[in-house]
Amino acid sequence: MGEFISGYIPFYYGFFDYYYVILILPVILASMGVQLWLKSTYSKYSKITNSRRITGARAAYMVLQYYGINDVNIMKIGGNMTDCYDPTQKVIKLSEGVFDGCSVAAVGIACHEAGHAAQHAESYAPIKIRNLILPVCNIGSALSIPLLIAGVIFSFEPLVWIGIGFFGFTALFQFITLPVEFNASRRAISVIESNNLLTFEEKQGAQKVLKVAAMTYVAALALSLAQLLRLILRFTGRRR
Numbered sequence: 001m002g003e004f005i006s007g008y009i010p011f012y013y014g015f016f017d018y019y020y021v022i023l024i025l026p027v028i029l030a031s032m033g034v035q036l037w038l039k040s041t042y043s044k045y046s047k048i049t050n051s052r053r054i055t056g057a058r059a060a061y062m063v064l065q066y067y068g069i070n071d072v073n074i075m076k077i078g079g080n081m082t083d084c085y086d087p088t089q090k091v092i093k094l095s096e097g098v099f100d101g102c103s104v105a106a107v108g109i110a111c112h113e114a115g116h117a118a119q120h121a122e123s124y125a126p127i128k129i130r131n132l133i134l135p136v137c138n139i140g141s142a143l144s145i146p147l148l149i150a151g152v153i154f155s156f157e158p159l160v161w162i163g164i165g166f167f168g169f170t171a172l173f174q175f176i177t178l179p180v181e182f183n184a185s186r187r188a189i190s191v192i193e194s195n196n197l198l199t200f201e202e203k204q205g206a207q208k209v210l211k212v213a214a215m216t217y218v219a220a221l222a223l224s225l226a227q228l229l230r231l232i233l234r235f236t237g238r239r240r
Helices: 016-045 056-066 104-121 126-154 157-194 200-239
Strands: 072-078 085-088 091-095
Touching: 016 104, 016 200, 056 091, 056 104, 056 157, 072 200, 085 104, 091 104, 091 200, 104 200, 126 157, 157 200
Parallel strands: 072 091
Antiparallel strands: 085 091
């Protein structure tokens, strides 16, 4: 059991786990840096009011109108940077600062979430693929570590590899998420430009916010890949 719990701590049956230091720790530190970068960028551009004083809710509505979408609602939710699109309810959920805010960041984020609504309305291919594998990914995420542990305890190699395979679905899901997020941002910027929602300088600010936000998904993928590689190396190293 200590072998796979060490995916979260740098020890392996009482010995220092060098795979953790080499593969996991650098990615964790980089991910923390990205999160700080996002908070700093969001804080900066959430304080800059756009010249047209367009709220995030209004900006999201304009994106929906641009794509001819009339069956998606926009609602306010609590929290900070909790914005998302819920395809099951067809609702764009915007945090208070984005829904009511007139900042450059609010417009960029709101348009991004509306971009997700447009993806679903147009049956964007990566969205369909991601939804298709989501159930398997959820199962894999829940069973991967227990299967790995059971495989080691009972010295049953196929079970270990099944567990590693299930864990791989997590990385696959995050990999497919990348084009989804980047495309939503491209759609957002395209509508901002077409409808002159922001000035050129303001648009650049919104792009920076969305770019850094996308980097959090890159960091999540990198961490999953590092964890997957570590599990593979740890298991093959154990066999030797």
